[in-house]
Structure formats: structure tokens, C-alpha cells
Amino acid sequence: MLTTMTGRPLYVGIDLGTTNSAVAVFDGGVTHIVRNSEGANLTPSVVRVDAKGRVTVGTAARRFLERDPDNTRSEFKRLMGTDRALPFRASGMAMTPPELAAKVLAALRADVHDQLGVLPDTAVISVPALFELPQSAATAEAAALAGFTRVELLPEPIASALAAGWTAEQGDGRWLVYDLGGGTFDVSLLETDDGFLRVVGHDGDNFLGGRDFDWAVVDWAIAAIEREHGVRIRRDAPEHAAAVARLKHAAEEAKVALSRAGEVVLALPAPLETGDSDPFDPELVLTRETFESLVLPLVDRSLAVCERLLREHATAAAGLARIVFVGGPTVTPVLRERVAAVLGAPVADGLDPMTLVAQGAAIHAATAALDARPAGPLVRRGARLWLQFPAVCTDLSPHVVGRVVDGNSGPMPTTIRLQRDDGGYRSDAVRLDDDHAFVVAVELAPRQANAFTIVAEDGAGVTVTVDPPGLTIVQGMTIGDPPLSRSIGVALVSDHVQLYFERGTPLPARRSFTHATIESVARGSADSVLKIPIVQGEHDRAHLCRLVGTLEIPGHAISRSLPAGSEIELTLELDRGGRMSARALVPALDQVFEHVAHLLVPAADTEVLAASLATLRQRVDDLRADAFRHGMPHILIALEHAERDLADVGRDLGAAQGGNDDAGQRARRTLIEIDAALDEVEQSKQWPELEQRIVRTLTWVGGQIAHLGTERERSLFEDVARAVDRARTERNVRELQRQLRLANQLGETAWYRDPDTWPTLFDEATSRVDSASDLPRAQTLVREGRAARDREDMGELRKITEKLWRLLPHDPSARRASYDSGVR
């Protein structure tokens, strides 16, 4: 038992992994990994329910994964956020992914209790950086089911970076955290500057993991069996599921053994049965060379993501201070060698890739002041203080802020002073202000826990007892507020996205925008529902982002009918764990709507997936033919990537048709990504048009800035113009569009100052007024606008013009693509 923790704070961090999970604790000085009842650092994320309904978790359940797959579930993390309940046939029970994850979390919680005598109520749980909102919400739900009353979610790469930064003496510079888990790949670019840690950026592949290594070996074994035994095993056939599970188990063991041996024989737990042949026990010898040839394409796929991230942040791989490996699959020697060789940066030594994430989560729990010890009996002595201070901080001179909130339990202090218990620092005495509050600057000793005693005195200089009597601040590397992993916005009827929170926004966050409805909602009508789709992703077209929730305003819930063009004040709010809530205020009704429907990953219907796959294949064929006709080799290279991904989708679709939901989800997401990639190819195909757009945009913006811009805008425009040139040289369509958007914003800011701007827009809207959704209202606005123009009231004219635009018709196909959005 880790008895050293007694009397010290207890911060709990959990790495809830796809394959294995781990729990670590931090006492303000060092981290410890909590061993499970079997003495292991890692607990398999596996749950079994037997015929009597008894639940086992971890290693005990893992043993049944091959023998009894109908009653044993693993890798359910990949299904978090879906509403799919997984059955346990013998007991007739079924559990959702959060319920299964809760079993693992509860087991880890019990391990902490067994080792430390404290059943923690709070924890930080790590999640993949590219988890979407429904997946984060499902993780929080699992934590609540496991008995945690307060949790914070932390992106895994930040957790591992914190642990790596905490445990090592590091110099300044940029470094990479390469995190390959069982099911996901994350790469983060971090920067240490004066001891402060900053996430420069991150990227990843939600469906690349060590499990793909195993499947590559399984596919190799299936091919060898067909070649040598004439038996065809299909991954997508339900009747072959047991044989495939045995091969996969053998592949996992072989992968580990090959990190030491030159070749291994795949050890099958039992003979293979396919239903088409007698049981047989093939001898499959896998050499390290063959294994490497199987996994290197996957490693290269991860390296392409690394290079994309480095390129995006203008960082040379050779300039990286180090690479930190995280995750079980990164112990594979060929992976380490390949990554180090391609990126040309040193690999950080002495860090345990298997438990680094849990350790970082525990350190973050301290930053978030999530002490997991249950509150003791309330014994108040002296004046009660409400203190705010960083439990962990990098700054050597932080502030302690406080306020006397209960002066009835003793004499009231008038001054406060803090003195460090090691005698190294003593603050000035600070006088309490009229609010009985104080702000005291303190000095910390580096890289250790700094205990302070609070010395309070009354007006006569007599010491006054205060509660609490002291506080502790740990100095060390930390990161401030957790950043949002993916941008969040609202899909508009035009298929554009109104961005609410940009990727990297510090959490918690809240933002409001006013939208306008595009059609009326009839009171009492069951069919009349106004939808406000909430999407997540980095594209400015809604259909290329993921739908993560829909706020609905149904006809049956409104107090009176809502006309088209009505205002909706929408507020989105994210807590520190990345959980979202939405609130729509409709001033015309004086009603608030807060129910976000379908906060789920959309179901992966195999028929829809098959149709989408066929469409995208046809699109690739058309683009290829076009590229050959017009001699555009760069397009052919891009299409090769798309074709490879489509082949993966085809295989996943087969598995999904055989009942593998996880593969279906992977296929769904990959299809969206291919769709976005083909959009970029289409745009690059129209390069001559893009060239024209560059000229047109820069000419227009340059003109506006020259006439109406400030000196600083002119300077910024020069920077943007240079960036446009770079993107044009690199044929980087996405970056080019981003820079053109920036240029447009600069130009439009300048255009604001032109007194002709709003009259021009008003005239344009007026010319289309016959097609307005509410003609009488539009005609009234036209009259009001003309009057405003005549009296040169440009502020009023602007408001009227915006209202008029909102009444003009939308494109139905754009609306369909934009998740049937009902707002502008």
C-alpha cells in the first residue's frame, strides 16, 4: 500500500484506454501508478458478464475474450458516443459503451481505495485529442456511473506532455508527443518557453492505432492460411468471427514477442473452426522482417500526419528538441526507429509510454484543484477564509487571493501575511479592503511543494486565528486551461458555419450569437420543427463537419407561431471537461429552449455507407479521367491517397455488414474525410480559377486598404499577401483559402468606413425583394431603408439591410447539406 500519501493531497488521474487503462495519483510532489489487485500497472479495458449476471473486469475478463466472445466485450471506447448497446448473450443483459466504461472506471476507483484507503470522488480522465463532443459526453457519463461526483476530461497528448515536462529537466524549444494508442493516433507539437508549456498545435487520426498493426498481421495470416490450407477465412463473415478472434489474439502476442525475437510462431489459443472445414491448427511463422513490412505503411501514415502538423506550424522536424513516445504500440522497435529516422529528432528516454498519460492526468487534477480526499468533519476555528490560488503553477511569483467570508466565529482580521514554512519567504502584511478581501504576492521555491502559513492580525496587531491556517502551492511545469480539441459552430442554411469556438479555445468558454429563422414555425404543429444543428470540425462548409447535436424548437412547445426572420439568441457553453450545453432565447416568444437532441455520433447505416462509397468511387474515377485528360499529375497523387482510403472503407464496410459496429463508425468518418479531401482536389483542379480569385481578391482588398485602411492594416495586408504567395507556390488549397479569408476580412473592415457600402448592399437586396419569404415585411423594410438613406442614417440603414437579407430565399440543396438548418 502507498502509505506515504497520508495527510497529503490526493489527485487522481485515469487513462481510460481502448485496450488498457491505468490510474495514477499525485501528492503534489511525485506521481505513483496504482497497481491493480493482480499487481499490474495496466488493467485491460475488458468487461465480462457470465450467465448469472456476474461482472468481471480487467485481466480476469480478458482471459475470456477469445474463449467466450459473446459474453466478453473489449474496445468499447471506440463506440463511445453511439447509442449501441452491446449484448451479453448468456445473461441476456446489454450494456451501452458508457456503462461498460463505467465498469472499468469503477474497478480503477476500487484499486485506489485498496491501495490508499481513499475512495476518490474526483478525478481527471484523459480522452483522445480528437474526441468529439458526444464521445466526451459519454465519457463524463461513464465517470458519473462509476461514482465520481466531479471529473474533468483532459486531451491525452496534453496529459502525456505534462507528465513528460514534469518529470524531466528540459530546456526550451519545441517538441513532439507521438501518441499511438490501441485505437487512435494523436500527435502534438508543444513548446517550452521560460518553463511555460504551450500546445502549439495537434493533429491525429481517430482510426489509426496499434490494433491496426494486429489486423495487418491477421490479414497476412488469413492470406497464408488460404495459400497453404486452401481455407478462406473472411473477417466480415459472422460464422468466422471466432476464428478471426483467435488469429487476432495470436497476432497481439506475436507483435509483443517480435520486439525481442527475430521470428515467432503464431500461438493460437485453440484450433480454428470455420464451419466449412474440420478444425485445424495452422503453423504460421512470422518473421520480424515480414512484420515490419506489414506495419511500416501504417507507421508512414502516422508520419504523414506528423509532417502535416509540423508544416502547418512552420516547424522543421530536424529542429525538434525531442520526441516523446506514448502508448503501448510505440514500444515496437521498428516504429521508434522509423519515426526517429524520418523526423531526425532525438527520442526522450526514461519515460514509461504505458503510464505517462495517467500520470499527466493526475498532475492536471492538482492544477484543477480536484483533491480526491473526501471532506472531513467540519470543524471551524477562527475567521473562515475563501482562498483562490493555483494549486500547481509554473510562475515563481503567483498571487494568493482571499476573502473573509465568516467573521462571526472569532475576531475579524485586518491584515494578512503569508510566510513560507521553509523560512525562505515572508510577504508584506496586506490590509483587507472594504470587501474584506486581499491579494498577496508570494515567492515559490522551484520544483517542489511550497507550504505557507497564513498570519492574520487584528487592528491592534494581535494574531487572529483563521481557517484554513495555511495553503500549499506546487511549483512545476503546468498548462493553464484545457484547450478545445476541435472547433465548434452552428450550421447555417447556406451550408456555412458560424464559428462559436475555435480549436484551442481555453475552457470553460461561452459565446452567443444572434441568428434569424428562415421559415415560420406553426404553433401546435407536430411536423413543424426548427433545427439549429451544432457541428464540430475545421471546415467552413457545414456538410464537411460532424453533426454533434441539434437544438430543436418544435411547434408543440412554442407559445405562439413564430414568423420567418425571427431572431434567436443562441448561447453555447462548454465546461472545463468539454461538455456542451446550448440555450436559445427567442425574444418574440419570450421563451428559452435548452434541449439538445441527438448528442450522439450518428449511426453508421451500412446501406447508406455503401451508397456513399459507390458515389465517392465514381467521383475518384471521374477526377482521375479528368486529370489524365488535362495532364495534372499533382491531382493523381492526391487521388492515390483517396483510393487507398476508399479501399480501407470497403474493408470496414464488409466488417460492418458482418456486425462490427466499430468498423462501421470508422467507415463513416473516413468517408467524410475523403469527401473533404476530394473537395480540395476539385478546387485544385480549378487552379486557373483560383488564380483568378487570388488576383480578384488581392486587387479588391488592396484597393480598399489603400483608400480606407489604416497604416497597420496596410502592414497586415502585406503579411497576408506574402502568405497567399507561399500557399500558391505550395499549391496548398486549404491554406490559400484561409489566407484569402483573412485578406477579405481586412478589406471588409476597411470597407466599413466607406459611406457607400450600406447603400450598395441595400440596393442589391431591394432588387431581389420580390422573392422575399415575407413580402409585406420586406416592402416595409425597403420603405424604411429608403427613408434612412435619404436622411443619411447609415447605422439604421445597415440594420434594415441585414433584416432584408434575412428574408431573401435560401438554396434548398445547401440547406439539405447543412443538416436541414433552419437559421441564418
Added chain:
Amino acid sequence: MSVTDRWADNPFFVLELSVAASRAEVERAGQKWLDMLAVGIGRAAIYMTPLGARARTPELVRSATAALRDPERRVVHELWYLDHAPTPPDDDDVVDVDDGDIGFDAMTPLGWARP
């Protein structure tokens, strides 16, 4: 965000720092204001700008701290802080852009395309 908001919400105003502030001073100021807001110290709820007093919120402080952590974003705010004086509201030739209305940037999603 209107030009006025962009100016008044400049992180250097929000955190009451000079453009010469070090990274440590940025973190220190961010932490101090958040803690003061948390315990309800009245003077923390307002910050002064050349356009008058503005409400300081935890979201604004977090956002300001994050903006100044990023060197690329910080330099833009430094430029705005130093050089981008607000448009005089009494200038007859200038359109009033106050009040945080939906704004011109949002006209494109509304369906407007530049001529």
C-alpha cells in the same frame, strides 16, 4: 466582433498589462484576475479602456491569457494596442459600427457575395 469590441477587448487592456509584459507576467495577471473574480472582489469586475469602462468576465480573462500565450496572436494584439486607434464616433464620413450587431463578416453566410 465589431471594430470597437476588438479594440476594447484587447488582452492588454483586459489583463492591465503593457505590451512589454513577459510570459510569466501574463500568466500571473491571468491567474490573479480569475481568482479575484472568483472571490467576488468588486474592482476586478471592471477594466478601463480609452472607450470607457468595460466588464471583465472570466471568459474574457481566459481568452486574453490564451491570446497572449501564442506569439503569433500576441503580435497582432500588440499592433492593435499600439496603433489601431478607434474610429472617432463623430466623424460624419464613418459608419457607426458599435453595439456588436451581426456585422459585415457575417453577411457572406447570409447570402451576400461581393460584387
